[in-house]
Structure formats: structure tokens, C-alpha cells
Amino acid sequence: MKRFFKPIEKDGSTVAKKPCLSPEKSDGDRDGAEKGRNETEPSKFLTWNANSFLLRVKNDWSEFSEFISDFDPDVIAIQEVRMPAAGGKGKPKNYEELSDDTKALREEKQILTRALSNPPFGKYQVWWSLADSKYAGTALLVKKCFKPQKVYFNLDKLASKHEPDGRVILAEFETFRLLNTYSPNNGWKDEENAFQRRRKWDKRMVEFLTKASDKPIIWCGDLNVSHEEMDVSHPDFFASAKLNGYVPPNKEDCGQPGFTPSERGRFGSLMKEGRLVDAYRYLHKEPDVESGFSWSGNPIGKYRGKRMRIDYFLVSEQLKDRIVSCKMHGRGIELEGFYGSDHCPVTLELSKPSSDSEENQVS
Secondary structure, rough: OOOOOOOOOOOOOOOOOOOOOOOOOOOHHHOOOEEEEEOOOOOEEEEEEOOHHHHHHHHHHHHHHHHHHHHHHOOOEEEOOOOOOOOOOOOOOOEEEEEOHHHHHHHHHHHHHHHHHHHHHHEEEEEEOEOOOOOEEEEEEHHHHHOOEEEEEOOOOOOOOOOOHHOOEEEEEOOOEEEEOOOOOOOOOOOOOOOOHHHHHHHHHHHHHHHHHOOOOEEEEEOOOOOOOHHHOOHHHHHOEEEEEEOOHHHHHOOOOOHHHHHHHHHHHOOOHHOOOEHHHHHOOOOOOOOOOOOOOOOOOOOOOOOOOEEEEEEEEHHHHEEEEEEEEEEEEOEEEOOOEEEEEEEEEEOOOOOHHHHHOOO
């Protein structure tokens, strides 16, 4: 299939990178010539809805940094950055750059930049896709020795434009694509910024996956849907949930956003159309009431103990035999392992591809 993406040109050297070295080596020791195809693409991934990246840096950074050091992911996908894009007051917006338009924003940018320049994050290159305000937004951190061939910020052909609210970062590697998304919440009502927005998003995702079928994909992020009953802690509670007593006219739209029959049905169809495998469920067939959920309600109030699995790694069927591990790292109803967010990190590990499988994937 003819590729439809338009590449984003990046500043800097085009010299190839050699494989990652041991953690004891400094970042400066990593530059050089690439050696060996199997060692030049990521195989360890982490996704996390940080629920405000700045707040996590201010309050929970040491614990999260220790977790990153221990797991040592090749790629870190972040959702809900909640930092505004640069530009404003007559200036064009730059959705790849953190805003420093005011003194407060400059200070916040410095806090984030400083945190990401120190170990263990200094070995990663960072891409941002941001909204106009402190809302939504995504970030992608890739070890510098695994430089993507191209990076895009939109599901459409116009790679020069960013998806509204910075919801997409797509990195293309030699044998697969990595898609990081913060999928829109369905909301409670059939309004333009709720049900209709989510329906349009799901339709566009099907179109994107169909057009991008020439190469395997790893799709991760907060997808804002719990596919099966075992993906929520209290199915009856979520199925009958209402906001201020409102009941949608279509029963397929009733219930907790992310667990309505309509969303779950579209998600199943999307996976089938895109020939995708849920990496976590591929390995974990049975419910896990202790650590089988990625989102947890506030420990105070009616959502205490109510949990959902809405953060995923979906991989193309061609990659399913390479799935070694897929884990959610939060436990219990007291948000252990959530690092201050209401979502916990989710990780994926793939085995190294054989030469034959690589050739099949890119053919």
C-alpha cells in the first residue's frame, strides 16, 4: 500500500545511532553507527495517563523516576500532559513546544525541562503534542538510540497539523508504528463535545488503521473504554451509572462513560477491523481484582473501590507471538503504584524479532 504520511522534518544530525548500551554508560557514549537490525528498535514500552505531568513532577517524581529506572523502558507514552502550547497574543501556535508566554509558564516549563534532563530521563528524546490550554495533551519519550524514522501528530494525511487537544503522537520505526493517544471521553449526553465527538473519533480510528495496515502497529494510551465486563470492578454499578439523573434516549448509550454498550461495541469492531490484539488480555484471561485495573475512583465518595481498565496496549496480530509481558502496575483501592495520578502505568515487553518475522512485517 502506498504510504500516505507526510514526514516531519526535524532539526539536528541524521547520523544513525548505535544500540543502547548498559545503564552504566553515559548518554554521550551512545552515539555512533547502528549495528544490527534487531537491536535498533524499541521492545520495552510504558504508557501512563499522568493526570497533569507538572503535578506529578512536583509531587511524585522521585517515586516515578525510581520506577522508570527499574523498568528501563525504551519508550514512555504520556497522556494528559495538561500544559499549553507555545504561542499566543498574535503569535502562531507551536503545538510541539511548551508555552513560556508568561512568567508562571516559563517557570513551569523550566521545572518540566529540568526534570526530563536529569537521570533517568536524560537518555530520552521528547516530543510534545499540546492543546491551547492546560487540557489533554500527550508526550512521547524515546531513548535516543532508537530514533524514529518519522513522527506525526495527526490521524490524517496532513502531518503538519496537530490533532485537536494534542491527542495523538505517531512514531514510525522500521518495522512498526507506535501510536500514543489520549482518546476523548464519551461523556454523559448526546452533545457535540460528548457522544458525537467520541463516535467521530472511533470512526476516524477505523479509517486510520485501515490506511496504515501496511505496517504493524502498537497502539497505546488512555483509550477511555473498558471492553469487557471483567475490565471493570463493579459491572452493575457502571452499567447503571447516571449523571444528575439524566438517561440518554438510546439505551446503548446508558451507563458510565467508557462502559456504555455503544462504546464497547465500537471498540470491539475497531479491534476486529484493525486486526488488533489486546496485549494484556492476551496474557491474562481471568479477572484480577487486585491489579487488573488501570483507573481507580477517588478513595473518598461513591467511586471508592470502583475501578476500570481503560489504558491499553493493542498490537497488530503479526506481533502477538512476541508479547512477553503486559502489566498494570497499580494495586488496590488506595492507589498504590499510581504515583499521584488516577491512572497507573501499564507496560509492554516484546521479544526481539527473528529475521524472518521482520521481513514478513515490512513486506
